[in-house]
């Protein structure tokens with residue numbers, strides 16, 4: 001029903017972290033999620049191997065440039081949300097994933113260097129749009145930010161907004177709980193407290209809501225609707241297994 005592709009040519013920009021947070025937050029809010037780990041380094045797989053998959057999340061790993069389009073078309077139905085995590089390079093696989101996206105998200109640290117590399121995505125998306133003759137929604141996520149925004153961060157936000165680039169608000173803050181996902185698996189609700197847990201949980205929830213709003217807007221532009229509405233109040237963690245996407 002909806003495909004979100006997390007992509008940036010910059011390594012270590014926070015793609016896998018954003019993909020797992022988005023998947024786990026959407027799932028906790030009631031959505032059925034399929035995570036596609038398309039990075040040969042298998043970061044999302046590593047997260048999944050640490051604990052039982054949370055309810056309503058399925059993981060697909062054997063996805064490469066030869067089968068990504070088919071795989072997305074196969075699973076992108078029945079109200080599911082697909083979240084694609086990619087390697088930090090520009091490649092044919094990345095282009096193919098983008099071609100199937102309802103929304104492309106580009107995480108980046110709030111520094112001039114990271115922004116200039118991350119924004120190569122804008123050019124790549126424009127190329128795909130030309131080939132496909134359709135608009136592809138795109139938004140930047142500032143990641144690993146501090147409680148108080150640096151001047152560089154604020155300047156970058158202003159500059160991106162001037163260029164018409166959508167910036168997800170709030171940014172993903174630097175939180176021990178977010179990096180601990182890859183050591184512990186599960187989601188923020190099942191994890192033993194790490195650092196400023198409450199602040200991390202609120203940040204992740206608001207971030208996911210902001211992405212949901214962008215996704216809904218993108219689907220509206222396409223003349224279709226998302227089949228899932230996030231619950232306003234999140235349920236306490238439930239025991240359960242990850243679901244099979246079939």
Ligand SMILES: Nc1ncnc2c1ncn2[C@@H]1O[C@H](COP(=O)(O)OP(=O)(O)OP(=O)(O)O)[C@@H](O)[C@H]1O
Nearest residue numbers: 011012013014015016017088144173174175178179
């Ligand atoms: N918001 C955050 N708070 C704390 N740590 C973070 C955050 N985002 C990312 N990290 C840490 O930064 C490192 C890089 O993040 P991540 O693996 O998500 O980036 P990536 O863009 O997927 O990297 P790659 O290009 O290698 O796939 C990891 O160690 C991760 O735990």
Ligand SMILES: [Mg+2]
Nearest residue numbers: 015016039043
């Ligand atoms: Mg990664």
